[in-house]
Amino acid sequence: xxxxxxxxxxxxxxxxxxxxxxxxxxxxxxxxxxxxxxxxxxxxxxxxxxxxxxxxxxxxxxxxxxxxxxxxxxxxxxxxxxxxxxxxxxxxxxxxxxxxxxxxxxxxxxxxxxxx
Amino acid sequence: xxxxxxxxxxxxxxxxxxxxxxxxxxxxxxxxxxxxxxxxxxxxxxxxxxxxxxxxxxxxxxxxxxxxxxxxxxxxxxxxxxxxxxxxxxxxxxxxxxxxxxxxxxxxxxxx
Numbered sequence: 001x002x003x004x005x006x007x008x009x010x011x012x013x014x015x016x017x018x019x020x021x022x023x024x025x026x027x028x029x030x031x032x033x034x035x036x037x038x039x040x041x042x043x044x045x046x047x048x049x050x051x052x053x054x055x056x057x058x059x060x061x062x063x064x065x066x067x068x069x070x071x072x073x074x075x076x077x078x079x080x081x082x083x084x085x086x087x088x089x090x091x092x093x094x095x096x097x098x099x100x101x102x103x104x105x106x107x108x109x110x111x112x113x114x115x116x
Numbered sequence: 117x118x119x120x121x122x123x124x125x126x127x128x129x130x131x132x133x134x135x136x137x138x139x140x141x142x143x144x145x146x147x148x149x150x151x152x153x154x155x156x157x158x159x160x161x162x163x164x165x166x167x168x169x170x171x172x173x174x175x176x177x178x179x180x181x182x183x184x185x186x187x188x189x190x191x192x193x194x195x196x197x198x199x200x201x202x203x204x205x206x207x208x209x210x211x212x213x214x215x216x217x218x219x220x221x222x223x224x225x226x227x228x
Contacts, residue, residue, distance in 0.1 A: 004159070031214060042120075042205060042218030043160065056214060090159050094214075103148050103209045105216060107159030 003027075004108035006091050012114045015081060021111045023074040023091030030096035032074040033105060034066060037088045049074060051096070081115045088112050119143045120208050122219040129226050135193040137222050139206035142187065146208035150216065151180060151191045154203045163204075164191070196226045 004025045013019050023032065031050045035043040048056035049068040063085075065077040074091055092105040121140045129135045139149075147168040152160035166173040166180045166189070173180050179192045193200055203223050207216040 006159075033214075040220075042220050044218075045215050048214045050214065058215075092159070103214075103216065104150065104162050104165060106162060107152075109157065109159045 004091055004093055004106050006089075006108035006111050008111060009109070010112045010114075012116060013078065013081065014116055015083070017081075018077070018079045020078065021076040021089055021091075021113075023076075023108055024072055025093040025106070025108075026072060027093060027106065028071075028095075029093035029106070030071055031094045032068060033092040033094075034064075034074070034076050035090040035092065035107075037090055037110070043090055047076075078113075081113075083115050086114045117142075118220070119146075120206060120217050120219040122204075122206060122222045124222050125220070126223040126225070129196045129224065131198055131226055131228050132195045135191075135196045135200065135224055135226070137191040137193075137204050137206075137224065139189045139191075139219050140187060141189075141208055143208070143210060143217075144187070145210040146217075147211065148209045149180070149182060149189050150207045150209075151178075152205045152207060152218075153200075154205065154221070160205060193224075196224075198226050198228065200224060201226050 007022045034046040037043045046060045047066045052068045063080050067075040088110040090110045091108040094105045119142050150165040151163040154160045164175050164178045182189045203221045205221045206219045
């Protein structure tokens, strides 16, 4: 099973709402990632979790709050977002950082977020 | 500062012919390179990778070439098929970092 799943597929939220994006993988990967992708742009890394611990935060505003409850799940909690945060949010996973191929990341289909 | 560049936003190739997608980079610390394919409404799919200690890696119809002195890599698809029509991203990693730096993508269209 080489699948990363993300829910919901689409999300529309107001600037005062609180919502969460969910990501799940069952490949036994120990590194998980959140990316943001705007139209016609490459994916931009937001966060990296390694063995359920946050290892990289690419200076992401605090209105985005990641959580890794266990090795298979990754959440992104959203609060007080701005319209410019509208984008495709991609989750990815890879083998542990001690593995030879940990840099080969497997992506989910993404959540299309619209902030109104 | 775009460290990974794909200067061709789009490419059209006839079915059965060779598709060549190009990627240039500026960071000499990059030591591992990957190609991803992305269909609309889906996440990127890993295609093929190459370490900086090699200059070629082949997997079926896909071959990646790396020219370190020119800081250039290319993806060859032979023969091209209509199902190859997608956006292709190259990505690079430096050292032991978990971070991948992506190029801006090239949209490939394979015509009948």
